[in-house]
Amino acid sequence: MKRKRIAYRPVGDDFSPMLISTSYDMSLFPGHTSSILTGTTRSIIPPARLVTFSTLVFLVSSATAVVTGILVITRSSALHSALFLILNFLALAVLYLSLQAQFIAVIQVIVYAGAIMVLVLFVIMLLNLREENHRCRSFPRRHLAGILLGAGILLIFVQAIIAASVSYPSSLARNAAEIGTSSAIGDLLYRSFVFPFEMASILLLAAIVGAVVLAKKRFP
Amino acid sequence: MPEEYIPIVLILLCALAFGMVAVWLSRILGPRRDYPEKLTTYESGVEPVRTAHERFSVKYYMVAVLFILFDIEVVFIYPWAVRYRALGWYGLIEMVVFIGILLAGYIYILKKEALKWD
Amino acid sequence: MDAVGVLIALLKIVVLFAVVLLTVAELVYFERKISAWIQNRIGPNRVGPAGLLQPYADVLKLLMKEDVVPAAANRFLHALAPVVSISIALAALAVVPIAGSPVTLFGRSVIPVIADIDVGVLYILALSSMGVYGLTIGGWASNNKYSLLGGLRSSAQMISYELSMGLSLIGVVMITGSLRLDEIVRHQAGWMWNIVLQPIGFVTFLIAAFAETNRLPFDLPEAEHELVGGYHTEYSSFKFALFYLAEYANMITASAVIATLYLGGWQVPGLSRLGLSTGAEIAMQIGAFLAKTAAMLFFFQWVRWSIPRFRYDQLMNLGWKVMFPAALANIVLTALVLLFVE
Numbered sequence: 001m002k003r004k005r006i007a008y009r010p011v012g013d014d015f016s017p018m019l020i021s022t023s024y025d026m027s028l029f030p031g032h033t034s035s036i037l038t039g040t041t042r043s044i045i046p047p048a049r050l051v052t053f054s055t056l057v058f059l060v061s062s063a064t065a066v067v068t069g070i071l072v073i074t075r076s077s078a079l080h081s082a083l084f085l086i087l088n089f090l091a092l093a094v095l096y097l098s099l100q101a102q103f104i105a106v107i108q109v110i111v112y113a114g115a116i117m118v119l120v121l122f123v124i125m126l127l128n129l130r131e132e133n134h135r136c137r138s139f140p141r142r143h144l145a146g147i148l149l150g151a152g153i154l155l156i157f158v159q160a161i162i163a164a165s166v167s168y169p170s171s172l173a174r175n176a177a178e179i180g181t182s183s184a185i186g187d188l189l190y191r192s193f194v195f196p197f198e199m200a201s202i203l204l205l206a207a208i209v210g211a212v213v214l215a216k217k218r219f220p
Numbered sequence: 221m222p223e224e225y226i227p228i229v230l231i232l233l234c235a236l237a238f239g240m241v242a243v244w245l246s247r248i249l250g251p252r253r254d255y256p257e258k259l260t261t262y263e264s265g266v267e268p269v270r271t272a273h274e275r276f277s278v279k280y281y282m283v284a285v286l287f288i289l290f291d292i293e294v295v296f297i298y299p300w301a302v303r304y305r306a307l308g309w310y311g312l313i314e315m316v317v318f319i320g321i322l323l324a325g326y327i328y329i330l331k332k333e334a335l336k337w338d
Numbered sequence: 339m340d341a342v343g344v345l346i347a348l349l350k351i352v353v354l355f356a357v358v359l360l361t362v363a364e365l366v367y368f369e370r371k372i373s374a375w376i377q378n379r380i381g382p383n384r385v386g387p388a389g390l391l392q393p394y395a396d397v398l399k400l401l402m403k404e405d406v407v408p409a410a411a412n413r414f415l416h417a418l419a420p421v422v423s424i425s426i427a428l429a430a431l432a433v434v435p436i437a438g439s440p441v442t443l444f445g446r447s448v449i450p451v452i453a454d455i456d457v458g459v460l461y462i463l464a465l466s467s468m469g470v471y472g473l474t475i476g477g478w479a480s481n482n483k484y485s486l487l488g489g490l491r492s493s494a495q496m497i498s499y500e501l502s503m504g505l506s507l508i509g510v511v512m513i514t515g516s517l518r519l520d521e522i523v524r525h526q527a528g529w530m531w532n533i534v535l536q537p538i539g540f541v542t543f544l545i546a547a548f549a550e551t552n553r554l555p556f557d558l559p560e561a562e563h564e565l566v567g568g569y570h571t572e573y574s575s576f577k578f579a580l581f582y583l584a585e586y587a588n589m590i591t592a593s594a595v596i597a598t599l600y601l602g603g604w605q606v607p608g609l610s611r612l613g614l615s616t617g618a619e620i621a622m623q624i625g626a627f628l629a630k631t632a633a634m635l636f637f638f639q640w641v642r643w644s645i646p647r648f649r650y651d652q653l654m655n656l657g658w659k660v661m662f663p664a665a666l667a668n669i670v671l672t673a674l675v676l677l678f679v680e
Contacts, residue, residue: 057221079415079478086471094229098221106460107295114467115291118474118497119284125478125490126276180222181456182517186299190307194314200296201321204289208325211285212334215278227347227453228432228461234351235428239421239580246576250404259409261482262571271410271481280494283654287497290662294504297669298460301511304673305680312673319666326662335658337651 054098061094078124082117089113101180282334293322342444350452354431362586363393369639376643397579405575408480415479420573420580423472427587430465433458434594435520437604437623439616450604450620451520458519459511462595463504466550470496472584473569480572488568491650492552498657499549499556505665506543509536509672510599523603531602538668540600542661547592549657552585554642556653593634594627601630 068088075081089112096105178184189197261268296318304311329335367382367390374381382389407416437450455461470493477489510532511517514525526532533540549556570581597603604623614622648656 054221083415083475094221097225100222102222102225102455102457103299103460106457106464109464110460110467111288111292111295114464114470115284115288115497118467118470118493119281119288121471121474122280122284122490122493125273125474125486126278126281182299182460183302183515186301186303187306189296190300190303190311190314197296198314198317198321201293201318204292205321205325208286208289208322209328211282211289212329212332215282215285215334222455224453224455226344227351228429228455230344230347231351231354231429231432231452232425234348234355235425236421238355238428239424242424242576242580243417243421246401246403246405246579249401250575253404254406256409258406261408261410261480268410268482273478273481273486274483276486276490280490283494283498286658287501290501291497291504294501294508297505297508298511298517301508301669302515302517304512304676305515309677312677315673316670319670323666330659335654337654 057094057098061091061098064088064091065095079121082120082124085120086113086117089117099180103180103182103185279337286329286335289325290322293319342446346443346446346448347452350448351432354452355428358428358431358587358590359583361590362583363397365586365589365635366393366396369642372636372639373643400579401576403575405577406572408482408572410481411572412479412481415475416572417577419472419476419479420577420584422475423469423584424580424587426465426469426472427584427591430462430588430591431594433461433519434598435523435603436627437620438524439620441617441620450624454518454520457517459507459517459522459599462591463500463507466503467497467500469550469588472581476573476581477569480569482572485569485571488571492569495549495552495556495653495657498654499546499661502542502657502661502665503546503550505662505669506539506546507599508665508669509539512669512672512676519598519603523598523605526602526605528605528607531600531605533600536600536668536672538664538671542665542668543600544596545656545661547596548638548641549653551588551592551638553589553638555645555648557647589635589638590631593631593638596634597627597630601634603627603630 065088068084068091071084072081072088075084089108093105093108093113096102096108297315300307300311300315307314370392371381371389373379382392385391385395407413432452433455435449435451435454440447440449442448473492473496474489477485477487477492480486510522513532513535514522516522522532548554570578573581604627606622606626609619609622
């Protein structure tokens with residue numbers, strides 16, 4: 001069976017620059033930059049249709065992400081919040097997918113929606129968290145702090161998006177489909193970013209020790 | 221979105237639709253004869269005492285935490301496995317260091333008997 | 339992908355669902371027949387010739403039954419749980435290829451798989467990690483102590499074995515150098531099946547698959563003697579049937595995945611030497627894939643009626659203290675062998 005590689009034209013991915021940092025040097029992907037130039041088939045879809053479809057996917061999944069995100073913080077039942085957070089993570093996975101980051105998308109489902117949310121559900125069930133019944137009537141100081149923090153983060157994001165959309169090389173979007181594959185991630189992680197990768201294991205080790213110390217009441 | 225993922229989205233939607241239609245069908249087709257006795261919680265004929273949402277053993281929490289940590293390890297190994305032939309000895313050494321550090325954590329868990337079910 | 343492409347994909351999905359649901363029905367029948375055969379009984383023989391229509395009668399009966407939701411239960415989550423279970427069980431087969439070359443349909447080449455994606459193996463793992471929610475939510479929403487305990491137990495069991503499952507597959511990925519199921523099958527040409535190259539990984543994956551599908555000897559979440567049915571104690575009518583369907587659909591998925599990853603998938607040793615036409619070759623490949631899956635399904639039944647159930651502490655110990663180190667050792671061993679062979 002001959003597999004067709006679909007090369008996306010930059011117009012098809014009007015929102016991909018958000019993810020891809022401008023500082024990436026394309027020489028990090030040896031073997032992957034050339035594959036589109038060396039005779040693999042070009043897109044068979046007219047660009048116009050691609051734009052509408054990917055725009056639709058983006059709109060639906062980002063709207064889901066925003067709505068479920070709001071529901072997570074407004075539901076009074078902790079279990080309902082957790083379930084909406086799972087939906088939110090799934091919507092984020094679709095967003096990653098629309099940015100061609102297929103490996104990150106599936107990892108988002110496995111680690112966040114699959115593993116971390118199981119822990120959150122367990123904690124909610126184990127602690128028997130009831131509806132939040134003692135709500136503060138007055139406008140508490142922590143709400144103000146939360147709003148300020150949120151506004152600050154929003155500002156940073158807006159600034160980053162504006163900066164990225166001004167100066168991204170068009171070659172990035174063309175190769176985005178190749179960057180997101182598992183083998184491209186493997187090349188990056190195990191050739192260029194070996195040190196952070198090894199550091200991750202020390203971080204995980206610390207977390208293991210912390211979990212055992214916290215959860216085990218008495219040691220033999 | 222990469223084109224080969226469109227069928228994945230379609231099958232997830234179809235599967236969800238199948239489940240919802242099935243639940244809806246059974247609600248329509250089945251009879252409805254409720255009375256308070258029938259709607260009580262079933263506990264082998266014993267009268268239910270309080271709610272079921274009580275506190276549970278911390279062991280389940282322990283398993284979930286350790287699962288997350290080792291699951292992230294597994295996720296890190298996958299892209300390595302895909303590129304292993306190209307990485308060669310260099311790849312082997314970096315993965316041995318990675319797994320070695322986490323193995324220390326695993327041995328710590330065993331020594332502290334954090335996973336002992338009694 | 340244009341409208342015709344979407345239509346073809348939908349057609350494949352409908353065919354897949356139909357095949358899986360019909361197979362579940364026949365599987366229930368054969369399970370009862372096989373158990374009867376092993377226990378020297380006759381088994382179902384009243385509905386239809388030799389009892390063949392028994393499962394359809396059961397489905398109809400369940401569909402017409404009253405749907406009882408306990409007053410103390412959370413109605414929405416109670417209905418959501420079986421939907422989650424069945425949709426995940428049905429969607430997992432999307433990446434399994436059933437033949438080696440595309441067929442021509444409506445004047446275009448159609449690949450013999452619903453979606454040939456770069457992260458195929460991880461897609462299966464991701465869906466099985468989401469499968470936990472059906473049981474957990476079902477157990478919690480019922481507001482029944484047995485259900486909640488069953489749901490919690492099943493979640494803890496599934497996540498423990500998911501770990502070994504993910505680790506076992508890494509050996510296969512290292513040999514192939516790809517996460518695409520199509521490439522993994524192609525790599526197993528002739529008799530070089532992964533069961534030969536990865537014996538330890540095969541055994542750990544097989545055991546993990548039994549635990550993941552909640553089948554005996556690991557069916558503790560529904561240990562009927564201890565937990566009165568576990569997470570589905572408070573389920574009746576078709577919601578119960580959906581849990582039942584999901585369990586069997588998961589078994590089919592597990593068998594198909596084992597056949598694909600370890601038993602050569604659609605590969606038929608020596609097929610190309612026969613000089614058949616492409617159409618006949620595809621038919622042979624589909625037949626081989628189905629036969630391997632059916633053999634694994636029979637193995638599931640056989641084990642069920644041969645091995646007694648594990649105790650819960652034994653199950654968790656096996657998962658964390660035997661399977662996990664064994665799967666890790668398999669990775670290191672595979673890495674060393676690959677380096678020395680090449």
